[in-house]
Amino acid sequence: MRFVDEYRDQDQARRLAQAIAKATTRPWSIMEVCGGQTHAIVRYGIDELLPPAITLLHGPGCPVCVTPLELIDKALFIAARPEVIFCSFGDMLRVPGSGGDLFSVKAKGGDVRIVYSPLDALALARENPQRQVVFFAVGFETTAPANAMAVFQAHAQKIPNFSVLVSHVLVPPAIEALLSAPDNRTQGFLAAGHVCTVMGFEEYLPLAEKYHVPIVVTGFEPLDILQGILMCVEQLEQGRAEVENQYARSVQRAGNRPAQALMAKVFRVVHRKWRGVGEIPKSGLGLAEEFAAYDAETRFGLADYHKDEDSECISGLVLRGVRKPHECPAFATRCTPARPLGATMVSSEGACAAYYQYRRHTEKSREPAPRS
């Protein structure tokens, strides 16, 4: 397939891997921020091509994994209400809250629907004026513009029975939180190409300078990731700490200005809890005052609900790159995608699930996981 196969070429992949090996003179730890990149790395076995001196750390870039427990609980509560049609992207349906997941709410009679766009949810609200239609607005900067558009249109078209449960998170504050943590191991970053397609990469310049860390905006195909790693290693070896753009076919320095303008109108920056990590200041988006009427938390009286996570699950350490998934004692035994203990095992972008699906035999054992 054109524009896909070119980026998965075996010979090119080998050549890039050789170039990385040649450029590497000592150990380096590089974090890919985005869950889509983690998925591609493990799915294609990209790290198998790298020299042993390069360690890839899998960052907190899976929106499903970092959505806090209390927000999942709120989703379950709202979805169970008889007047509600609860709309979500597919992979949120299996994320465990305190009492089950959205699939189990659906099984007990809740009207839970998978949609492919928040505008589909808005259309449902238009078609079902007697029902409350709630969209679970999850994701990084990538999904924020479309979600902003849904709220904007609901407001413009006066659709009162539509609301959003917002759990948007932002990448740069997360990178800063990781870099300022005392146990930080990350020496270079592959920034998420899709996030930067929306936001551009100017906001990463101060981070690279302040923490003296190279940041390479990187795409999602195997050759993108290998080239991003090569650019990052070259910077590390040369003692440079710059923001470079590997994904130039999609990302421009300033990003998508109209999308940013819409986000700025509909959302405001808020403090946000990250599952497994804790609260990071100014790391999320909530609805701006003008659009507060579309906030599902307020509409369903849940703004004051709080639920703390138990700190025992090591998904926090996995998300910060301090531990690898298979270093968890529960990995592939008590914790599997069918019975996840934590969110990183749920989404196919979660580091634990990606390791489980593609890597169990090499990292853990050669036996299949026992049937739970």
Added chain:
Amino acid sequence: MAPPPNFNLNCPVPITGQDHVTLAHGGGGRMMHDLLERIVIPAFGNQPLESRHDGAVLTAEKSRLAFTTDSYVVRPLFFPGGDIGTLAVNGTVNDLAMCGARPLGLSAAFILEEGLPLATLEKVVASMACAAQAAAVGIVTGDTKVVDRGKGDGIFVNTAGVGVVEHGLAIAPTSVRPGDAILLSGDVGRHGVAIMAVREGLQFDTTIETDCAPLAEPVLALLAAGIEVHCLRDLTRGGLATALIEIAESSRLHLDIDERNIAVEENVRGACEILGLDPLYLANEGRCVAFVPAPEADKALQIMRNHPVSARAARIGQVSEAPASLVTLQSQIGTRRILDMHSGEQLPRIC
């Protein structure tokens, strides 16, 4: 590596197990597998069921009969390239074919929802008659029930089939041997994408049609030519990956396949790229894998390619001893990873 200090095995988000049937239990993945293993098979436990094959082979005097059943609850009822009727006939014909059996007769049982237009039923029945004729089998008995409006989804169809086994082979996962070649009868993923496109209102430049078709002809041709077929499996829910994982687990052998030899139509690949789906896990309704001794692989492929339904048959991998019960896949960039059974249906990813 030592666990972090104060590590406690208590889960922060404990899952206590599902106490209701969820849609994931019907998704053809690990949860459905567990449902059968834990609740259904122990309740009925017997030797034919223990083989965990697509159908049971029963002995009657001097002949052997294959027997199978399947229910169809597809939404929408009509989709590009087929409908619930063609699925219901071909699905059962194919389950018989996977036993290496020639179909003798099918049953058809309908559960109809009050208010269903009779024209819809007529259309489905006509499709069934047409598919049965193509598979050279009669629909010889049946049943009809009607449920209250809202208690069904238009039409549910159950078909069962009986076929005669005219060979002496034990075609089953447990007959797979190290050194066997794994043959795939055609491209994968079309049915899954065709259904999803209609159900979710996704539009592509070209209409993707289901691959729904009967597989009896190429299978019977393999047997007639004396190919020592060890195992056959049609690829339905859960797709190629799940079928291979089930066979690896039942045979306790290692299956290694090469992604580059697995055909996926361009438009199916495109849809999968957009939705974040893996074509290896998408449903098919006219595809199967065959396990044959490696020296017979080329001859078997030639025979399969003589039939339109399996014209694109290809050798995709081989069987070895270890690591046991595992399926590995060589990726497009030449690295190797394992294939794991999904817990339920594939879910489109956020971004």
